[in-house]
Amino acid sequence: xTFSLAELMTCAASRVFDDDGEVLAxxxxxxxxxxxxxxxxxxxxxxxxxxxxSFMLSTPNPVSGLAEHSGQDNENWMGFSxxxxxxxxxxxxxxxxxxxxxxxxxxxxxxxxxTYAAPKVQLLGVRGFPGNSIFHANSFFxxxxxxxxxxxxxxxxxxxxxxxxxxxxxGYTFDEIDIRQVITDLCVMDFAGPxxxxxxxxxxxxxxxxxxxxxxxxxxxxxEFLAETAVPTAEQLAVIARLDPKNMRARQxxxxxxxxxxxVRETG
Amino acid sequence: xxxxxxxxEALSVIRDGMTVGIGGWGPRRKPMALVRALLRSDVRDLTxxxxxxxxxxxxxxxxxxxxxxxxxxxLDFMPLEPxxxxxxxxxxxxxxxxxxxxxxxxxxxxxxGCPFIPTAIGLGTDVIRNAPQIKVVDSPYDDKEWVAMPALxxxxxxxxxxxxxxxxxxEIASPDHYMDDWFVRAAKHSIVSVDELVERDYFHSAEVARxxxxxxxxxxxxxxxxxxxxxxxxxxxxxxxxxxxKKYAELIGEAGxxxxxxxxxxxxxxxxxxxxxxxxxxxxxxxxxx
Numbered sequence: 001x002t003f004s005l006a007e008l009m010t011c012a013a014s015r016v017f018d019d020d021g022e023v024l025a026x027x028x029x030x031x032x033x034x035x036x037x038x039x040x041x042x043x044x045x046x047x048x049x050x051x052x053x054s055f056m057l058s059t060p061n062p063v064s065g066l067a068e069h070s071g072q073d074n075e076n077w078m079g080f081s082x083x084x085x086x087x088x089x090x091x092x093x094x095x096x097x098x099x100x101x102x103x104x105x106x107x108x109x110x111x112x113x114x115t116y117a118a119p120k121v122q123l124l125g126v127r128g129f130p131g132n133s134i135f136h137a138n139s140f141f142x143x144x145x146x147x148x149x150x151x152x153x154x155x156x157x158x159x160x161x162x163x164x165x166x167x168x169x170x171g172y173t174f175d176e177i178d179i180r181q182v183i184t185d186l187c188v189m190d191f192a193g194p195x196x197x198x199x200x201x202x203x204x205x206x207x208x209x210x211x212x213x214x215x216x217x218x219x220x221x222x223x224e225f226l227a228e229t230a231v232p233t234a235e236q237l238a239v240i241a242r243l244d245p246k247n248m249r250a251r252q253x254x255x256x257x258x259x260x261x262x263x264v265r266e267t268g
Numbered sequence: 269x270x271x272x273x274x275x276x277e278a279l280s281v282i283r284d285g286m287t288v289g290i291g292g293w294g295p296r297r298k299p300m301a302l303v304r305a306l307l308r309s310d311v312r313d314l315t316x317x318x319x320x321x322x323x324x325x326x327x328x329x330x331x332x333x334x335x336x337x338x339x340x341x342x343l344d345f346m347p348l349e350p351x352x353x354x355x356x357x358x359x360x361x362x363x364x365x366x367x368x369x370x371x372x373x374x375x376x377x378x379x380x381g382c383p384f385i386p387t388a389i390g391l392g393t394d395v396i397r398n399a400p401q402i403k404v405v406d407s408p409y410d411d412k413e414w415v416a417m418p419a420l421x422x423x424x425x426x427x428x429x430x431x432x433x434x435x436x437x438x439e440i441a442s443p444d445h446y447m448d449d450w451f452v453r454a455a456k457h458s459i460v461s462v463d464e465l466v467e468r469d470y471f472h473s474a475e476v477a478r479x480x481x482x483x484x485x486x487x488x489x490x491x492x493x494x495x496x497x498x499x500x501x502x503x504x505x506x507x508x509x510x511x512x513x514k515k516y517a518e519l520i521g522e523a524g525x526x527x528x529x530x531x532x533x534x535x536x537x538x539x540x541x542x543x544x545x546x547x548x549x550x551x552x553x554x555x556x557x558x
Contacts, residue, residue, distance in 0.1 A: 052558035054444035066557050069443075079444040080293065084369045106393075110365065111356070116398050118359030124347060125340035130367040131389040161392030169391040169404075171412030177392075 003232045005185055006031060006249045007240055008204060008259040009141070011232040013095060013183040014039040016139040022046045023137075024056075024083075024092040030244075031252050032095040032141045034063050035183075037243050038236060054079045064246035087128070093137040093180070099123055100148075100155040101140060103198060103218035105162035105179040105191045107133075108155035116157070126159040133160030137178040143253055145184035145215050152217035163196035185253065187212045188229055193221030202229040206261030231259065270434040271490045275305035275537070278459045278489035282311050282424055285334070289375070289420070289455055290318040291427030291448035292500060295343045295508040296556075297440075298323045299428040299461045301496035301537050306332065308533065317375075317420050319368065319447065321500060322516065325351030329525035333361050337420060339368040343513050344556075350517040351525070364399050366390070366417075372447055374420035379453035384416035391415060425455035428497045430505065432462045436487030437471050439479045442503040449481040461491040463505050495541055495550040507555040512544055 013035035017025050025047045027036035033052070037060035040047040049060050051072060059073040066072075078086075086092055098107035109129060113120030132138055138160065142149050154164075161167065163174050174196060182189040182198070186207045193199035199221035200212055205228055213220060232240070240249070250256045279302065282288065292298035303323045313334045318324050320341035327333050329351035341352035355361050366374070373385040386407065390396045396404055396415060405416045427448045429438040438460050440448065452458045471477050496502075499509035499516070519527040534540045541547055 068555070068557060077443075080446055081372060081450070084372055087369065110394075114357070115359075116394075117362075119356060122348065122353040122356035124342060125338055126365055126367055126393070126395055127340045128368045130391075130393045130395050131369040131387075133393070134388045134391055157398070158392075158394040164392070167392040169388075169413050171410065172391070 001234060001237070003237060003259040004250065005204070005257040005259050005261075006253050007232050007237060008229065009183055009185060010035045010038060010240060010249065011236050012188050012229050013139070013141055014043065014236075016095060016181045016183070017047055017093060018043045020044060020047065020093050020137070022048065022091070024048045024050070024086050025095070026050070026092060027095045029097050029141065030063055030248055031143075032097065034240065034243055034249060035141075036095060037063065038239055041239050041243070042236065050078050050083070060243065062243050062245060064244050064248040084131070087131055087135050090136045092132075092135075093139065094132050095139045095141055097141045097143065098149075098159070100151050101142070101182065102151050102153065102155045102162070104154070104164035105196070105198070106155050106158045106164060107140065107160045107162070108157050110157035110159050112156050126157070129159040130161070133162070133177065137180050139180040140182045142182060142184040145186040145212065147215060147217040150216040150218065163191060186215065189220070197221045199223055200226060202227045204229045204261065205231065205259065271436045271487060272434045272465075273489045273491060275302055275461070275491050275493065278302075278491050279305050279309060281457055282306070284311055285313045286423040287315040287317065287421065289422040289425040289451040290316060290320075290323045291425065291446060291451045292321065292323070293319045293446045294321045294340070295345070295500045295513065296321075297428050297442055297446070297497055297502055298500035299426040299496065300498060300500055301493040302426045302459060302461050302491065303327065304533060304537065304540060307529070308535070317371070317422060319371070320352065321349060322351070322513065325349040325520075326525070326528075328352055328355035328361055329520060330529070335362040335364065337364040337366065337371065337374075339366055339371050345510060346513060346517060350520045354520065364401065366395060366399070366402070370395070370415070370417045371420070372450060373417045375447060375450035375454040377417065377419035378421045379450055382419060384418050386414040387417050389415060389417070420454055422451065422455035423457065425451040425458040426461075427451055427458065428461045428502060430462065430502065431464045431466045431470070432460060432487070432490045433466050433468050433470065434490060435468065436460070436484040436490055437468070437480055438462065438482070438487060439471070439476060440481060441479055445481045452482045452486045457488045458486055459489040459491060460487050461493045461496045463494050463496065463502055465492045493537060495547045496537070498541070498544065498550045501553075501556060503555055506551050507553040509544070509550070509553050
């Protein structure tokens with residue numbers, strides 16, 4: 001059975017929701033949304049999901065080829081202001097793709113370089129990251145594992161709280177911060193190393209540990225149970241194909257690489 | 269009492285240096301005809317509060333803005349708003365960058381007459397480091413620290429609704445009214461542009477009355493402007509205009525604000541609508557699918 005790297009990453013990312021129970025799963029971007037939808041249709045049928053607009057759905061919409069929203073399986077109205085009521089209850093797990101992630105699990109989607117008054121590159125702004133990070137579980141999706149994303153120092157603009165002792169607010173403990181997993185094109189990581197150090201949990205087929213270490217700007221712990229990332233099952237691939245009939249997943253990673261890598265990538 | 273006014277009449281309350289909140293979200297249901305009327309005016313040094321799209325981008329590009337209170341400025345399908353991006357990278361504007369939910373809390377604090385609302389949002393992040401005006405305070409009830417999200421008191425709110433009557437009863441028929449009710453309630457004075465004007469008895473239907481999210485005494489002016497949200501959407505009447513947004517991004521990139529303004533702004537809304545293909549073509553824009 002052949003599968004693409006995008007499909008492997010989607011299946012790995014869907015597993016972050018397996019044990020969540022009845023929470024709102026939010027995947028931002030096509031592959032993260034596909035991953036959350038896959039989880040809702042397979043491993044965790046209690047998940048909740050919106051139409052990315054203003055309704056909660058009892059069945060996820062396809063991520064491609066949807067002609068219109070009318071006729072979808074609505075569950076309840078869920079306008080943006082009500083999303084925050086849910087966020088602040090903690091019953092949500094977001095899977096998002098930050099531009100930078102640092103060794104503390106802090107992330108950046110706001111701006112890069114320059115000064116804060118005049119950044120070299122203005123990105124999105126902090127959006128909902130500060131609130132998400134202090135209220136509910138978050139996982140990260142990284143299409144290209146590199147030192148540009150996994151930066152050596154702190155993020156240029158720290159948009160989400162992580163496990164940085166210097167920034168821990170008074171009266172808080174790290175138990176109140178819930179960073180789950182990081183799915184990249186090379187591996188799966190978490191922040192369950194010593195003192196919440198980032199830790200490699202599994203390597204994608206054909207990827208070496210050195211490749212991961214060489215493309216990360218900070219030191220990583222390695223799980224004593226370091227495994228190969230589970231490959232997609234036939235059922236998962238069938239559900240993915242149904243959720244993405246236009247095969248938009250093939251356009252998310254450069255050159256749509258196969259799921260089992262043959263060549264070793266250069267350090268970058 | 270009729271609150272019907274032209275955009276120019278309604279906007280005459282806005283003075284230099286005022287704080288103006290703009291409803292909608294990114295490329296969705298923005299009061300763009302009102303924004304264009306502001307672009308044609310002499311007003312400057314505004315502080316904008318918005319879930320921003322081209323409204324914020326254009327006003328920044330035109331030099332009308334001193335400060336933006338924002339969580340994002342985006343056109344959704346085009347994640348980075350081109351004019352806002354340029355203004356930021358040139359250091360042309362001051363910013364107060366907050367979380368999307370903090371912005372909502374700031375509007376609620378203003379609406380409720382509170383100086384601030386305590387929240388955990390922003391703790392541990394650069395939101396509080398980069399905005400020293402947002403204070404972190406002790407709680408009288410626990411040993412934690414809290415962000416005191418200050419009230420975002422608005423001098424004027426600009427929002428776009430689907431329909432209104434002349435007394436200021438406004439219907440938002442779109443699937444989401446976003447935070448428009450909070451913008452209106454946070455403001456001393458609210459100006460609502462609408463696609464359609466209706467009689468008072470239109471609201472007698474309980475179903476329609478449920479799509480009214482604030483009371484008429486929160487609305488000071490009603491501006492009738494069919495197609496007035498273009499190039500943003502006014503669901504269910506028309507979608508946003510990706511091809512105009514692409515053209516806008518191109519012109520801003522190549523020739524700056526005047527590149528866009530010379531080609532499109534025109535002397536009035538009728539000229540603008542002709543330059544983008546006319547009202548019928550706006551009404552034919554398909555609704556976005558997410």
